[in-house]
Amino acid sequence: MAIEIKVPQLPESVADATVATWHVKPGDKVSRDQNLVDIETDKVVLEVVAPADGVIGEIIAAEGTTVLAEEVIGQLVEGEGAAAAPAAAPAAAEAAAPAAATGGEALEVKVPQLPESVADATIATWHVQPGQAVTRDQNLVDIETDKVVLEVVAPADGVLAEIRQAEGATVGADEVIGIVMAGATAAAAPAAASAAAADSDNDTEVAGPAVRRLLAEHGLQVADVKGTGKGGRVTKEDVENHLSKKSAAAPAAAAAAPAPVLGEREEKRVPMTRLRKTIATRLLEAKNSTAMLTTFNEVNMKPIMDLRAKYKDEFEKRHDARLGFMGFYVKAVTEALKRFPEVNASIDGDDIVYHNYFDISIAVSTPRGLVTPVLRDTDKLSLAEIENGIRDLAIKGRDGKLTLDEMQGGNFTITNGGVFGSLLSTPILNPPQSAILGMHKIQDRPMAVNGKVEILPMMYLALSYDHRIIDGKESVGFLVTIKDLLEDPHRLLLDL
Structure with a gap:
């Protein structure tokens, strides 16, 4: 027998209330006097308990709904009524989707294993909706951690029957977030959709x-x-x-005044992504936990620009790589790191760790924010290999395909704000690294050369460093070395 679940009598002077939290869902078995739902007023929170043992058949008023005293908000099937509950449940949104995927085997869509040190993740984007056909290995949903974006693919051909965790939900490794009906077709989906449309009307x-x-x-x-x-x-x-x-x-x-009528002023509130929150935390940590200082210099880019103009076509044809500026920057930084090992070191507690390898983080702007994938063993790479490596990292960053291994490590960072038009900046350290080099816009400026004024393509360099480990002498010497190598690029090629 179906028993109505009603809102209790409300306190005096309280006109209505809000359904705050359902502690059960359709199909759940409940016992007499078990708390089913919390009803919230502007004064108190009321508990609505089960009037008898049975099974929840239907939830009529969802969380957030405004309700009145004695209003029916659900139904309870008294006794062992588990078989009767599904008949009442199709009104719920969750039951409509599986109906579109009948005739197949139900396969769970799970969160993959998360990277080490990552406790949980966030559902970023569902690329399919319940009732839509999917193919094996099709990307169903993006799972975002504070380091990488993981793709979850369909385990088989069929239909996405159910989404259990919506976008924005926090999930753990191996948690079930959806159901795919293997071998099913989407033929039944229109019936479910039309039923949902009728409900919405x-x-x-x-x-x-x-x-x-x-x-x-x-x-x-x-x-x-x-x-x-x-x-x-x-x-x-x-x-x-x-x-x-x-x-x-x-x-x-x-208004009668002839002044122009302004439209509605709107605001949009969007939660921070995990990546943005991580960036914010790390930037604040860098400012608060290091003795950061920035030193500046400038470099005449004409020699490199002349070299590029002369050899870029032949270089691209031979190496299938564009001859850009970043290859020269990385080469110059690698050589400078060899000469100034303190800049390639990091602090670990009371120890200084000197790294005898050269892994350089390259700042890459992506739709999700700034990331710093690592180009490894740059001292062993040719100019073409560096350019191809940076290009691959940039493409992966744009498409959200960077792996955890590509994001971890790095002894030094290069960031190029010049591509966005930045003339000068003070970059913030990327802990636990001890220094970061900022490259900027190349701009023609009048310069004094041998007593004469010449117009030269100049670029400002900015080196931010941790003064706890790097002294002023080393920081200035490091930056001057980069300046000298870039102004005479033949030294890079001849290893001078």
Whole structure:
């Protein structure tokens, strides 16, 4: 027998309440007096308990819904009614999707194993929706950690039947986030979609009685207000926000003055991605935990520009690589690191760790933020290998394909703000590294050369370093070495 789950009597002077938290879901077995749902008013939180042993058949009012006293918010099937519960459950959004994928084997879509030291991850983007056909190894969803983005692919051909963890949810390794019905087709999906559309057209499903009453008082229809509640339900707050925007726009529209009418001023609040939060934390850590100082110099880029102009076509044809500036920068930095080992070192507690290898982090701008993948053993790479390596890292960064191994390590960082037009900056250290080199925009400037003024393509260099390990003499000498090598690139090629 089906028993109604109702909102209890509300305290005096309280007109309505909000469904705060459901502690059960359709199909769950419950016992008499078990707390099923919390109802929140502006004064107290009320617990609604099970009137008898049984199974939850249907949840009518989702979390966030505004409800009245004695309003029916769910149904309980009394006794061992597990078989009866699924019949009532199709009204729930979660049950509609699997119906579109009948006739196949249910396979779990799980979060992959996370990198070491990564405790959890965030669902970034679902690329398919319930009811859509998928093919084996098709990317279904991107999982974002604070270091890399992991792709989760379909385990077989079939239909995505269910999404269990929505975008923005925090998940752990091996957690089930969706269901794929292997071998199923999407033929049944339109039926489920049409049923969902019919539900959305029904005002009683989209808004509770209190909300419909508020809409009626202001001459509004449910369709006039965008719902932000679960399943697109319209909440009391949605109506109030709609009314406040409408009232704010009215004075401007009614103003008799000939001044131009400004549109609505809107704000958009978006949660930080994990990568952005990690970047923020690390930048703050670098400022607070190091004795950071920046020294500057400038370099005449004409010799390198002349060399590129002369050999770039032949270089590209021979090595299938573009002869850019970054190859020269990396070569010059590698040579300078050999001469100044303190700059290639790092602090570990009370020890200084000198690295006898040359792994250089290259700052790459991606849609998710700035990342610093590592180009390893740069002392063993040719100019063409450096250019190809940087290109590959940049493409992987843009497409979110960088691996954890490519992101870890690095003894020194090069960042090139010049590609965005930056003339001068003070780059922030990339801990535990001790120094970072900022390259900038190449710009023609009048320079004094042998007593005469010449217009030369000049670029500012900025070296930020940790003064705890690198003294001023070493930092200036390091930067001057880079300047000398870039102004006479033949030294790089001849190893002088």
